[in-house]
Each structure stands twice: as C-alpha cells, then as structure tokens.
Amino acid sequence: MKIAISASSPSLDSEVNPRFGRCDMFIIADPKSIDFEVVDNAGESAGGGAGISTAQMIAQKNVEVVITGNCGPNAHRVLSSAGIEIITGAEGTVRQVIEDYNNGKLSSSSGPNVSDHFGMGGGGGHCRGKGKAN
Amino acid sequence: MIISVASGKGGTGKTMVSTSLAASIKNNYNVQLLDADVEEPNSHIFLKPVFETSHAVSINVPVVNEDRCNHCGKCAEVCAFNAIAVVKDFVLTFPELCHGCGACSYLCPRRAINEAPNQIGTVETGKAGSISFVQGKLDIGQTMPTPVVRKVKELTSREHISIIDASPGTSCPVIAAIKDSDFCLLVTEPTPFGLNDLKLAVETVKQMGIPCGLILNRAGVGDSRVEEYCQKENIPILLTIPLDLNIARLYSKGTTLAEGLPQWQENFKEVFRKIREITGERNSST
Numbered sequence: 001m002k003i004a005i006s007a008s009s010p011s012l013d014s015e016v017n018p019r020f021g022r023c024d025m026f027i028i029a030d031p032k033s034i035d036f037e038v039v040d041n042a043g044e045s046a047g048g049g050a051g052i053s054t055a056q057m058i059a060q061k062n063v064e065v066v067i068t069g070n071c072g073p074n075a076h077r078v079l080s081s082a083g084i085e086i087i088t089g090a091e092g093t094v095r096q097v098i099e100d101y102n103n104g105k106l107s108s109s110s111g112p113n114v115s116d117h118f119g120m121g122g123g124g125g126h127c128r129g130k131g132k133a134n
Numbered sequence: 135m136i137i138s139v140a141s142g143k144g145g146t147g148k149t150m151v152s153t154s155l156a157a158s159i160k161n162n163y164n165v166q167l168l169d170a171d172v173e174e175p176n177s178h179i180f181l182k183p184v185f186e187t188s189h190a191v192s193i194n195v196p197v198v199n200e201d202r203c204n205h206c207g208k209c210a211e212v213c214a215f216n217a218i219a220v221v222k223d224f225v226l227t228f229p230e231l232c233h234g235c236g237a238c239s240y241l242c243p244r245r246a247i248n249e250a251p252n253q254i255g256t257v258e259t260g261k262a263g264s265i266s267f268v269q270g271k272l273d274i275g276q277t278m279p280t281p282v283v284r285k286v287k288e289l290t291s292r293e294h295i296s297i298i299d300a301s302p303g304t305s306c307p308v309i310a311a312i313k314d315s316d317f318c319l320l321v322t323e324p325t326p327f328g329l330n331d332l333k334l335a336v337e338t339v340k341q342m343g344i345p346c347g348l349i350l351n352r353a354g355v356g357d358s359r360v361e362e363y364c365q366k367e368n369i370p371i372l373l374t375i376p377l378d379l380n381i382a383r384l385y386s387k388g389t390t391l392a393e394g395l396p397q398w399q400e401n402f403k404e405v406f407r408k409i410r411e412i413t414g415e416r417n418s419s420t
Contacts, residue, residue, distance in 0.1 A: 043216075048215055049215055049228065052219050052228060056220070060221075074228060078221055081224040082222050082224075
C-alpha cells in the first residue's frame with residue numbers, strides 16, 4: 001500500500017508540511033518497507049482550488065492514506081470521493097509519522113479540520129483588491 | 135459621458151466623491167449613478183434610492199450527465215480554476231470556483247457536460263430623486279464579483295452623465311468597472327499607503343487609455359508625497375478635501391457632502407467642469 005505525507009523537503013527527515021493543498025511536495029511511501037518516492041506539488045502555486053487539484057493528483061497516484069497537518073473542505077471532498085483515508089494534525093518528521101502510523105498511533109479524520117483558504121497565509125485567503133485573478 | 139471613480143487604496147472616499155458629485159450636478163444634468171462596488175455597495179446609504187427592479191445575475195456552471203461520462207478527466211484538465219475534479223468514477227464540481235467559461239462543456243469528448251445557471255448576485259435599479267440609480271450586489275458566500283460588475287455596466291446609459299463607483303484595488307472587478315469610461319477620478323489620501331496604491335491605479339488607467347485626475351481626500355493627514363507624485367506624472371489634482379471632523383460626521387450619518395455642506399456643491403461642479411475640459415481637449419486632439 002501507499003501513503004502520502006505532505007512534506008517540505010525531499011527526505012524522510014523532512015518536517016511534515018502543515019498544509020495539504022499548498023505543500024511543497026509529497027513523500028509517497030510504503031509504510032512497511034519505507035521505500036518512497038517524492039512528488040512535487042503543482043497545486044502549490046494554483047491561483048485557486050489548490051486543494052482540489054492537489055487531491056486529484058494524489059488520487060491518481062493510487063494512494064490509500066493521506067497524512068498532513070490541515071485539510072480543507074474541498075480537498076477533503078475529493079480525497080473522500082476517491083476513497084482515500086485522511087489523517088490530519090500530523091507533526092514531526094515524515095519518518096516519525098510513518099512510524100506512528102505503523103504503530104496505530106494516528107487516527108483518521110471524518111471531516112475537514114480547517115476552513116477553505118486556510119493554507120494561503122496571512123490568516124485568510126480573501127485578498128480584496130490585491131490582484132486576485134477573476 | 136461616463137466618469138468612473140476608483141482609488142487603489144480602500145476607504146479613501148470613492149463613495150463620498152461619487153455620491154457628492156452626483157448630488158451636485160443633478161439639477162443641471164441627467165445623472166445616473168452605478169454602484170459597481172458589488173462586494174459592499176454603499177452608495178445607496180447616501181442617495182437613498184427607491185428601488186424598482188431587481189434581477190438575478192447568474193453564471194453558467196457545469197452539470198455532468200453521469201450516463202454519458204466515462205471519467206476521462208478532460209474537463210478537470212482544461213479547467214483553469216480547479217472547479218471540476220475527476221477521481222475514480224466521480225466527477226466533482228465546485229460551482230463557487232467556476233468562472234463560467236464553458237471550456238469543460240465545450241471540450242468534453244462525450245458531450246456529457248451541460249451548463250446550468252447558478253445565481254451569484256443581483257442588479258437593482260431605482261430612482262434617487264432625479265438620479266437614476268443602479269447597484270450590483272454579490273450574494274453572500276460568492277467569490278466572483280466581476281460578472282455582477284459587468285451586468286451593472288450593461289445598464290450604463292449614454293443619455294446620462296454616468297458616475298460609476300468602483301471597488302478598491304486594481305484587480306478584475308475594478309478593471310470591469312472602469313473599462314470604457316471617458317474619465318477616471320482617482321480618490322486618495324496623502325499617506326504612504328494611499329500613494330502606493332495610487333501608483334498602481336494610475337498605471338492601470340494609463341494602460342487602459344483612460345484620462346484621469348485626482349481628488350485628494352483627508353488632506354493634512356499625511357505628507358506631500360502624493361502631490362509631488364501627481365506633479366511629476368502630470369496628473370491634475372481636481373479637488374482637495376481636508377481632514378475635517380464635520381465632513382467625517384456627515385459621512386457617518388450617510389449624508390453627502392453636497393447636501394450636508396452645500397457650499398461643496400460648487401467645488402464638485404468645478405470638478406465636473408474640469409473633467410469636461412480635459413476630456414474635451416483629449417477628444418479634439420485625437
């Protein structure tokens with residue numbers, strides 16, 4: 001099986017990136033063998049709907065579990081539709097998180113744990129008059 | 135003639151200027167005021183129109199016919215706004231992100247996507263005494279003001295002096311609001327923030343080929359850098375409104391400057407005369 005963990009750098013020692021839709025990259029790993037691949041997240045720079053595009057990309061990778069810090073409603077809807085289990089609130093290194101997962105210390109979340117635009121920085125995504133592409 | 139009122143920075147006095155200008159010239163001209171600040175239209179507070187009509191503004195969003203869809207993913211691939219996603223055997227649509235461009239429906243190889251209207255706001259019209267009044271209102275929770283602004287603009291009357299109250303900033307809703315105007319009044323305050331955003335607004339109107347002039351509001355609050363910039367860029371300062379407690383009080387009560395301090399009517403009439411001069415000069419020289 002494959003699990004995807006949002007990460008900030010391409011190694012198992014990377015900190016878990018707290019953002020799902022706008023994280024830098026994912027480490028997609030087999031939790032038993034710890035074999036992994038790194039997938040860049042094109043959604044990071046999306047104008048809008050980053051969570052949707054990232055979730056779709058992850059779904060195409062045949063991932064069964066996503067582990068991240070925060071996951072908003074749109075990404076949650078896409079991942080759930082793809083039958084992917086979502087674990088939020090993860091912290092620490094990717095290596096640690098995989099270990100915790102293997103030891104059954106992580107539990108899945110049934111709904112989004114943050115509102116939309118949470119990961120856009122500045123405490124909100126509504127940039128009135130700041131060049132939002134409409 | 136169409137005069138748009140923009141600012142760059144928010145809260146500099148666009149609505150006060152729009153409504154006071156309208157109220158100052160209404161006895162001499164047929165005046166129309168269009169409130170295109172559809173995220174928070176507030177000209178109505180000052181002009182107190184009686185509304186006569188209200189029309190829904192909708193954009194077309196995709197509706198997927200699951201019987202025809204084979205989940206090829208083309209729609210999601212062509213959507214520039216991530217408003218449609220295909221995962222496994224599901225097509226998910228996000229109408230609040232859709233810009234209504236129709237690409238998904240047009241490019242679907244199986245013709246499995248129809249479009250259906252999704253209301254995002256309203257356009258209301260009415261009368262405020264002799265002033266024809268139009269305002270757009272984006273529905274709560276909607277994120278795309280521009281289509282509502284466009285609908286407001288469709289009601290611009292060439293038989294009137296049309297004054298368009300735009301939203302702050304220089305993004306799409308502002309572009310839509312000031313497009314095709316004969317003149318753009320830029321309202322700013324003499325602060326570093328006012329100046330920074332004024333520069334963006336000036337670059338915008340220049341690029342759009344719209345002549346502009348400045349109204350300096352709350353003069354005395356900051357420094358002289360806005361005036362120096364205007365001098366350097368050859369932007370006429372058409373009116374200076376001081377930082378004044380009486381003016382602030384009137385504003386907080388929803389009274390135009392033209393009504394609350396009638397001596398200001400002459401100042402706004404003068405602004406209008408200067409605008410006519412500038413646009414007239416421009417037309418004759420081109």
